[in-house]
Amino acid sequence: MTTLLQVRGLRKSFGDHEVLRGVDLEVTEGSVTVLIGPSGSGKTTVLRCLNGLEVAEAGVVRIGPVSVDLAARPGPAALRRLRAQSGMVFQAHNLFPHRTALENVTEGPIYVQGRPRAEAEAEARALLTKVGLADKADAYPYQLSGGQQQRVGIARALAVRPALMLFDEPTSALDPEIVGEVLTVMRDLAAEGWTMVVVTHEIRFARQVADHVVFLDGGTIVEEGHPADVLGNPAHERTRQFLHRILDPL
Secondary structure, eight states, rough: OOEEEEEEEEEETTTEEEEEEEEEEEETTTEEEEEEEETTTTTHHHHHHHHTTTTOSSSEEEEEEEEEGGGGGGOHHHHHHTTEEEEEEEEEEEOOOOOOHHHHHHHIIIIOOOOOOHHHHHHHHHHHHHTOOOGTOOOOOOOHHHHHHHHHHHHHHHHOOOOEEEEEEETHHHSSHHHHHHHHHHHHHHHHHHEEEEESSSSHHHHHSSSSEEEEEEEEEEEEEHHOOOOOHHHSHHHHHHHHHOOOOO
């Protein structure tokens, strides 16, 4: 299978705190990779470095045809090329409050990619239909539930036609009753063959949907492999401890 994402030696510090300590990662086209680990392990920072929202001090990131050597201090143009390869779904929706759902989805295609408005709007309506919100195109974020806002966020990320979809704990800010509606959309995207890297604590989702699970702790990859192995029979004690706390917190 074709490798879509390749990361080598990713290092990132905030002040004196080294958050990523040489992360290597490969993601094949059409696969779902789930990153798990305790808070502060570096999962979100990995995603933000892949999307160019954080600039690592060292490491090489390649997404499709675009490769960036971060140790060479790439300029804004190189980071924009890298960012254009992926769509990011954030933990806290991050929708424009003064724009409708449709306008939120068309923002990137029209103003960043320069696509014709009619084309962008037609595609945005199709994407809102895909995520179950065809009737909410003219609604503003304050008129939508948290789950609906997150589904608009997924449609917005898809609208820029990315090669890679990145999800940063997309259900962690949602009420338990509406987590399922977001996970259902993500399952559908996986079934359609979208390449996805997902940071989540939803272990059931990882078991059912992931092709590859990566456990991070202290800025390094402790263990990775097939979900049945990493989640069902982890090789490392640290992984076992983490899963025990997640699955049996009492």
